[in-house]
Amino acid sequence: SKMAAGGCGGAPCLNVSIPGPLGNVLPSNSAQASATSTGGAAPAAVAGGSGRASNFNPQPGPVGGSSTGDAVAANPVTVASNPPQPAGAAGVEAASVLVYREPVYNWQATKSTVKERFAFLFGNEVLSDVHFLVGKGMGVQRIPAHRFLAGSLVLGVCVLFPRSQVPSWLPGSRFLYSDEVQIGPETVMTTLYTAKKYAVPALEAHCVEFLKKNLRADNAFMLLTQARLFDEPQLASLCLENIDKNTSDAINAEGFTDIDLDTLMAVLERDTLGIREVRLFTAVSRWSDSESQRQQLQPSPENKRRVLGKALPLIRFPLMTIEEFAAGPAQSGILTDREVVSLFLHFTVNPKPRVEFIDRPRCCLRGKECSINRFQQVESRWGYSGTSDRIRFSVNRRIFVVGFGLYGSIHGPTDYQVNIQIIHTDSNTALGQNDTGFSCDGTASTFRVMFKEPVEILPNVNYTACATLKGPDSHYGTKGLRKVIHEASTTGTKTCFTFCYAAGNNNGTSVEDGQIPELIFYT
Numbered sequence: 253s254k255m256a257a258g259g260c261g262g263a264p265c266l267n268v269s270i271p272g273p274l275g276n277v278l279p280s281n282s283a284q285a286s287a288t289s290t291g292g293a294a295p296a297a298v299a300g301g302s303g304r305a306s307n308f309n310p311q312p313g314p315v316g317g318s319s320t321g322d323a324v325a326a327n328p329v330t331v332a333s334n335p336p337q338p339a340g341a342a343g344v345e346a347a348s349v350l351v352y353r354e355p356v357y358n359w360q361a362t363k364s365t366v367k368e369r370f371a372f373l374f375g376n377e378v379l380s381d382v383h384f385l386v387g388k389g390m391g392v393q394r395i396p397a398h399r400f401l402a403g404s405l406v407l408g409v410c411v412l413f414p415r416s417q418v419p420s421w422l423p424g425s426r427f428l429y430s431d432e433v434q435i436g437p438e439t440v441m442t443t444l445y446t447a448k449k450y451a452v453p454a455l456e457a458h459c460v461e462f463l464k465k466n467l468r469a470d471n472a473f474m475l476l477t478q479a480r481l482f483d484e485p486q487l488a489s490l491c492l493e494n495i496d497k498n499t500s501d502a503i504n505a506e507g508f509t510d511i512d513l514d515t516l517m518a519v520l521e522r523d524t525l526g527i528r529e530v531r532l533f534t535a536v537s538r539w540s541d542s543e544s545q546r547q548q549l550q551p552s553p554e555n556k557r558r559v560l561g562k563a564l565p566l567i568r569f570p571l572m573t574i575e576e577f578a579a580g581p582a583q584s585g586i587l588t589d590r591e592v593v594s595l596f597l598h599f600t601v602n603p604k605p606r607v608e609f610i611d612r613p614r615c616c617l618r619g620k621e622c623s624i625n626r627f628q629q630v631e632s633r634w635g636y637s638g639t640s641d642r643i644r645f646s647v648n649r650r651i652f653v654v655g656f657g658l659y660g661s662i663h664g665p666t667d668y669q670v671n672i673q674i675i676h677t678d679s680n681t682a683l684g685q686n687d688t689g690f691s692c693d694g695t696a697s698t699f700r701v702m703f704k705e706p707v708e709i710l711p712n713v714n715y716t717a718c719a720t721l722k723g724p725d726s727h728y729g730t731k732g733l734r735k736v737i738h739e740a741s742t743t744g745t746k747t748c749f750t751f752c753y754a755a756g757n758n759n760g761t762s763v764e765d766g767q768i769p770e771l772i773f774y775t
Contacts, residue, residue: 435462441478448482460487467491469498474507477515495519499527503535509542513563520566525614529568530576536560536567537584553585560586570611571704574599602669602722604689611688613702615654615774623657623772624736624749627729627765630696632662634728634760634767640720641767642754644677649747649775651709653684655702657770658719659727660692667691668723674707677714677754683707696727698770706774716754717768730765740775747775 363372372378380396435443435458444459446452463475467490476491478484495502502508516539519525525532540556549555557564569581577599582592591608598607615621626643656672673685684707690699701719709715738747749771753762761767 469501641761652706657698
């Protein structure tokens with residue numbers, strides 16, 4: 253008779269030889285079970301059916317055949333089974349299979365919770381109405397499943413997973429049945445791939461959380477590549493933050509030279525890398541060696557420049573000292589002769605020629621850039637004769653100054669040469685300086701001039717901000733404030749600046765009027 257209880261859910265119904273109605277099936281210790289050794293009629297299971305209690309046993313088998321051979325139970329017994337026969341047919345030649353000791357017809361009675369019943373159905377033909385075909389070729393395995401537990405419309409059909417193997421596929425399947433997450437370093441990426449491809453967002457979230465918890469400097473670049481590949485922006489952002497904080501360790505890890513060009517460019521574009529530019533260049537040169545080999549090219553200077561492509565202009569050569577540049581990049585052969593000469597001129601002459609490389613400092617500080625302006629009004633005509641404008645200041649909390657905002661020309665668009673410094677007032681020690689230039693547009697706006705590296709400012713210590721400009725008369729500020737308070741918009745933290753006149757060789761700047769209207773800083 254055909255099994256009717258529980259329904260087939262669209263899968264082929266199971267033909268079994270059972271005397272009497274389904275509710276009168278004999279228990280496993282009956283004479284029927286013991287008589288199987290002599291060829292008596294016992295229940296027979298057919299692959300693809302939905303009425304047998306057969307758990308998935310991951311052994312390779314041909315597509316469309318039995319997914320498991322026959323089922324494995326906690327306490328199986330070997331019996332002789334018959335192939336499907338018409339109702340009432342006599343026994344035929346026996347074959348040895350495994351069946352459950354517990355009664356198949358009443359498996360629910362032994363599972364006290366919904367979780368246990370769902371766990372029982374995992375990899376089981378009972379009530380199955382869909383199959384997953386995992387692997388390809390002779391290694392394909394046919395795994396029974398259930399549409400109502402699939403957790404995704406994509407998985408509600410018979411699906412082939414040609415690129416998956418059972419050990420890496422099982423964590424995703426098990427999650428659908430039990431909410432159990434069993435992922436590790438070896439399976440997390442394949443599980444994430446499966447979760448993304450087959451639209452199981454809950455499992456995807458578990459994979460991403462696992463990766464976040466295991467994110468370190470030595471695997472940050474590898475995980476960044478995967479995060480970009482799988483379109484996981486939150487994970488990618490965490491990887492980049494880790495690289496910012498641990499740039500030196502991250503670029504020295506093995507995974508750095510394995511990243512693709514787009515990922516390399518995404519990192520080089522960042523203003524927040526915590527490393528000197530010459531060391532970054534050395535790491536990028538090492539990456540170009542590996543990329544040349546991947547493209548089956550000799551790692552010659554010409555080929556290294558070729559594989560770097562658009563990444564090369566992202567290296568900020570102007571941030572190096574002239575000694576660092578001369579000892580490394582200038583001799584690497586990666587730069588053209590014209591680029592080398594242009595950069596040497598940038599380091600040594602004034603006015604500085606424009607270069608094709610970014611000269612904006614990288615600031616390895618966290619948080620948002622802040623600035624304060626100490627003047628309330630702008631006037632015209634502040635002249636320069638080679639003497640520096642200076643203002644003394646102190647703050648109530650530790651900050652890092654990254655640059656000044658300066659006034660520009662009253663005569664229209666103009667270029668200025670400028671030297672900026674921060675001096676520890678009591679010891680007269682220069683803590684940071686930069687010889688550079690800036691272009692202005694003739695308006696009364698301020699124009700940014702940045703240090704090559706952040707300058708640490710400690711609380712309640714006197715410092716002197718200096719700017720020596722060479723150029724035409726400029727705007728200047730008036731109605732200056734002795735105290736300026738900056739309040740962070742997100743945290744409400746207040747940073748209080750106190751300004752005082754800086755005696756000595758001063759071009760005239762004071763608390764009340766003059767140059768250096770803005771300090772740009774991070775808290």
